[in-house]
Amino acid sequence: MIELDRVSHRLGERPVLRDITLTLVERRVGIIGANGSGKSTLARTLNGLVSPDEGEVRAGGLDPRRQQREVRRAVGFMFTDASAQILMPTVAEDVALSLRDLPISAQEKETRLHETLDFFGLADHADQPAQLLSSGQKQLLAFAGVLVRRPEMLVCDEPSTLLDLANVLRLQRTLAELPQQVVLLTHHLELLDDFDRVVVLDEGRVVADDAPAPAVAEYRRLMGVRA
Numbered sequence: 001m002i003e004l005d006r007v008s009h010r011l012g013e014r015p016v017l018r019d020i021t022l023t024l025v026e027r028r029v030g031i032i033g034a035n036g037s038g039k040s041t042l043a044r045t046l047n048g049l050v051s052p053d054e055g056e057v058r059a060g061g062l063d064p065r066r067q068q069r070e071v072r073r074a075v076g077f078m079f080t081d082a083s084a085q086i087l088m089p090t091v092a093e094d095v096a097l098s099l100r101d102l103p104i105s106a107q108e109k110e111t112r113l114h115e116t117l118d119f120f121g122l123a124d125h126a127d128q129p130a131q132l133l134s135s136g137q138k139q140l141l142a143f144a145g146v147l148v149r150r151p152e153m154l155v156c157d158e159p160s161t162l163l164d165l166a167n168v169l170r171l172q173r174t175l176a177e178l179p180q181q182v183v184l185l186t187h188h189l190e191l192l193d194d195f196d197r198v199v200v201l202d203e204g205r206v207v208a209d210d211a212p213a214p215a216v217a218e219y220r221r222l223m224g225v226r227a
């Protein structure tokens with residue numbers, strides 16, 4: 001569960017989040033809005049990268065400001081800039097790093113590592129330099145590094161930006177099958193078709209909060225796009 005209670009935030013003079021109150025309990029929650037509407041800033045409040053000027057945030061009952069380590073253990077975060085999430089020289093080492101501090105056996109780690117590399121189509125690249133992957137493959141690697149830990153919930157900020165059609169479909173299938181709660185910030189509206197709830201942000205405010213079809217219709221209306 002994710003809770004925001006009267007969250008407001010400014011960057012310099014500019015209000016970026018304005019009095020946002022949301023309790024997200026649904027399994028699949030989408031957050032959409034124009035460029036600059038505050039989506040990424042909202043996601044960053046969930047892992048403590050942004051401390052809101054006002055209001056309270058809870059992710060899985062944890063306060064990201066005071067319990068940053070616990071939050072990052074419980075919540076898998078994926079950001080648009082996958083390169084920044086790659087920390088090790090090779091693809092396999094990078095995924096293995098995500099497993100390092102988990103309280104599971106070495107054998108279980110090995111099994112999970114190989115299953116995950118296979119699942120994301122990265123097994124053939126296991127020993128290659130991670131930074132030499134294509135941009136889309138780096139996004140898959142970042143996703144692999146997050147999912148291999150089997151977090152309690154996932155917050156994904158535009159994970160599909162650089163993916164080709166096959167990998168967007170793979171992502172869509174993966175999101176549909178995951179047992180965890182997923183909060184997805186995206187401009188790929190078709191990814192949200194089967195979601196339980198979609199929140200629309202506009203200039204830092206929640207302007208719609210509904211099932212996917214009416215929420216997307218409101219977003220199109222805001223953007224001046226006919227259905």
Ligand SMILES: Nc1ncnc2c1ncn2[C@@H]1O[C@H](COP(=O)(O)OP(=O)(O)OP(=O)(O)O)[C@@H](O)[C@H]1O
Binds near residue numbers: 033040
């Ligand atoms: N570090 C920063 N310093 C100053 N302004 C910032 C910073 N980060 C974000 N902003 C501003 O905050 C506003 C909201 O940005 P944010 O990245 O949250 O929007 P977004 O909805 O995720 O946009 P996009 O769809 O383009 O990713 C923008 O006007 C942006 O310029």
